[in-house]
Amino acid sequence: MKPVLLLGGGYSLSHFALGRPSGAVLATRSNEAVFPWFASRGIRAIRYNEDEPSDNERLSATVREMCIETVIDRIPPRTADAAARTITRAATLASAGVKRALYLSTTGVFGRRDGSLVDDATVPAPQSEPALLRLAVEEAYRASSLETSALRLPAIYGPGRGLGLLLRAGTYRLIGDGGDYTNRIHVTDIALLLTALLDAPKLPTVIAVGDGNPALSREVVSYYCERFSLPYPGTITKEQALRTGHHTRLSNQRIDNRLMQRIVGRALN
Numbered sequence: 001m002k003p004v005l006l007l008g009g010g011y012s013l014s015h016f017a018l019g020r021p022s023g024a025v026l027a028t029r030s031n032e033a034v035f036p037w038f039a040s041r042g043i044r045a046i047r048y049n050e051d052e053p054s055d056n057e058r059l060s061a062t063v064r065e066m067c068i069e070t071v072i073d074r075i076p077p078r079t080a081d082a083a084a085r086t087i088t089r090a091a092t093l094a095s096a097g098v099k100r101a102l103y104l105s106t107t108g109v110f111g112r113r114d115g116s117l118v119d120d121a122t123v124p125a126p127q128s129e130p131a132l133l134r135l136a137v138e139e140a141y142r143a144s145s146l147e148t149s150a151l152r153l154p155a156i157y158g159p160g161r162g163l164g165l166l167l168r169a170g171t172y173r174l175i176g177d178g179g180d181y182t183n184r185i186h187v188t189d190i191a192l193l194l195t196a197l198l199d200a201p202k203l204p205t206v207i208a209v210g211d212g213n214p215a216l217s218r219e220v221v222s223y224y225c226e227r228f229s230l231p232y233p234g235t236i237t238k239e240q241a242l243r244t245g246h247h248t249r250l251s252n253q254r255i256d257n258r259l260m261q262r263i264v265g266r267a268l269n
Contacts, residue, residue, distance in 0.1 A: 158187030178218025210255030
């Protein structure tokens with residue numbers, strides 16, 4: 001099993017690490033309290049804050065020690081200087097022996113709000129600051145010496161996470177009449193895609209990720225409510241969604257996942 005460096009200890013990469021505990025190093029700025037949880041599952045985790053020089057040195061030493069050639073990055077860019085930090089990070093990793101970078105981006109980079117079909121070749125048109133920052137990180141990796149693929153992810157669901165839990169908790173609100181398209185992906189399918197890419201002879205520059213079944217938001221909500229006898233949620237306007245930071249939910253596009261499906265080579269979950 002090829003060793004891989006995982007930058008970010010969030011939901012997707014933690015799940016991926018659980019499937020290859022002896023072959024992954026998770027670098028996270030999470031609170032120290034989570035480290036025993038990783039250790040109890042055989043996952044090697046190290047503290048990593050990209051703003052700390054000593055942490056970058058520790059990261060490079062770990063890469064060299066384990067002869068790591070691939071990094072999977074899910075660190076969320078929160079400021080406009082994220083691209084500059086990515087350039088530095090990519091150069092540091094390359095000097096330590098890394099050759100490939102898989103960046104977990106967002107379908108928000110496509111930026112369509114008219115229900116149109118988007119795929120790996122669609123020209124990005126981000127409509128929000130978070131999506132602009134994600135695109136900046138993508139471009140920084142592409143400008144580096146690392147072979148790079150940007151995986152543009154939609155809403156992620158799986159154990160302990162998803163629309164059903166939000167509906168059950170009563171915290172979800174439809175935007176308008178729910179007539180915009182939504183796209184989703186199961187966390188297990190992200191892991192399948194990442195595993196396939198680790199062995200791919202060549203990385204695609206961009207991969208549009210989704211389950212292949214875009215649906216109207218109200219259709220997905222109705223299914224959950226009927227299936228699990230949950231109350232139908234209230235609504236908010238698009239302006240309210242903007243004010244509360246729900247940028248990704250303002251996308252209205254349909255993800256064409258045929259490239260992803262070819263790479264995975266099997267039915268999705």
